[in-house]
Amino acid sequence: MKPRQKKLAYIIIALVALGAATGLVLNALTNNISLYFTPTQVFNDEAPQGRGFRMGGLVAMDSIKRQSDGLTVHFSVTDSAKTMPVVYKGFLPDLFKEGKGVVVHGKIEDGGVFRADEVLAKHDENYMAPEAVYAMEQAAKGASTANDASSVSEPATP
Secondary structure, three states, X not given: OOHHHHHHHHHHHHHHHHHHHHHHHHHHHHHHOOOEEOHHXXXXXXXXXXXXXXXXXXXXXXXXXXXXXXXXXXXXXXXXXXXXEEEEEOOOOOOOOOOOEEXXXXXXXXXXXXXXXXXXXXXXXXXXXXXXXHHHHHHHHHHHHHHHHHHOOOOOOO
8 A cells, every 4th residue: 555545544444433423422411301391392292202301390289199119109290371290200319308309300101191201390489490490481371361361252243
């Protein structure tokens, strides 16, 4: 091989290796992205199906039910517009309570139940993730707009 051919071969090998490394990194990033949704967005089918994502809101009042095995817990997460049932098997954080903020990670199962594999409780009374605050405000605005529109009646015709 001539020196020029060797140099060209090294450049081609380096470009192939760089392309493979870039492809592997992008694939890893794509598989590990965990998007955040509210219960309203999940009900509107904006959440991915068959893939894990995060859902956040408040634990609905009087929704926590524990099974006899001591580990499985059924509860609901609400954004004040929609409520989503959640099933979790494992130990819950100490700050997990009804009416408090929570972020759950998992997937939607058949039947519309969210199967959580991780539960994160809000750690401070004054803190809520900015995305959660914005999403809950938008859900509340949407609910109030829908209620306003449904309460408007047409004038009676004589």
